[in-house]
Amino acid sequence: MSEFELRIGHLYPDVLNLYGDTGNVICLRQRLERRGIRAEVRGLGMGEVLHPDDFDLLFIGGGQDFEQDVLLQDAARNKREAILRAIDEEKVLLAICGGYQILGNYYKTWDGHELEYIGALDLYTVGKKERMIGNYMFTCDALKEEGTPYHIVGFENHSGMTYLGEKVAPLGHVVKGNGNNGEDGTEGAHYKNVFCSYSHGPMLPKNPRFADLLIAKALERKYGRDVLGEMPPLDDTLEIRAHRYMEKRLGG
Numbered sequence: 001m002s003e004f005e006l007r008i009g010h011l012y013p014d015v016l017n018l019y020g021d022t023g024n025v026i027c028l029r030q031r032l033e034r035r036g037i038r039a040e041v042r043g044l045g046m047g048e049v050l051h052p053d054d055f056d057l058l059f060i061g062g063g064q065d066f067e068q069d070v071l072l073q074d075a076a077r078n079k080r081e082a083i084l085r086a087i088d089e090e091k092v093l094l095a096i097c098g099g100y101q102i103l104g105n106y107y108k109t110w111d112g113h114e115l116e117y118i119g120a121l122d123l124y125t126v127g128k129k130e131r132m133i134g135n136y137m138f139t140c141d142a143l144k145e146e147g148t149p150y151h152i153v154g155f156e157n158h159s160g161m162t163y164l165g166e167k168v169a170p171l172g173h174v175v176k177g178n179g180n181n182g183e184d185g186t187e188g189a190h191y192k193n194v195f196c197s198y199s200h201g202p203m204l205p206k207n208p209r210f211a212d213l214l215i216a217k218a219l220e221r222k223y224g225r226d227v228l229g230e231m232p233p234l235d236d237t238l239e240i241r242a243h244r245y246m247e248k249r250l251g252g
């Protein structure tokens, strides 16, 4: 084991875990440990108070409208302040689908419920009756190399249409599928070291370069240098083959 360590906080692991979203945390742990970097993973459920100093990286997965409603009070009371501080201090945060929506200002569900969210990011969500479902693909702006886009492949299933305010950038642009709202071609959100996406699948094992981007940023923030860049790359032969297969299927 090396001297490096990342502490991962998994918010609401029991409530927000659609389409294998927990696989993202497993993937982060695996990719760290394969490099000899210690990974400490802790779940924070309902009633548990989040202390941002305890974590280097936070993850929050997706849920249905019902679950998002159930945990709202707890999020406001026990997690909100800490999430705002973590974001401000440039900690890495990955949020998927329902977890992504919760970081925004509000969600008006298709059947008329208005849920006030934690307002950590300048965005809001409005539900529509027909769900947006299917395998999809989008470019990831943070991984563009010499003009060549990196395609993220994933699976979306949401009723919520998310609209970004001026303070956040999209994570990328839709090549195939709906993304944020099926209207403006954007997908996900990016603000400081917060990365949000509608991509289930789970997202990180299907897109290993994106997984490493999050790890690299968290290590850089903690140790003040490009720790990952000093290490040999992992053998991602199988992951890359699976990624290319989906990329081709989706027209990339």
Ligand code: GLN
Binding pocket: 018, 061, 062, 063, 064, 065, 066, 068, 096, 097, 098, 099, 157, 158, 159, 160, 161
């Ligand atoms: N409840 C949200 C929606 O339907 C999120 C769903 C999800 O996380 N897949 O829009």
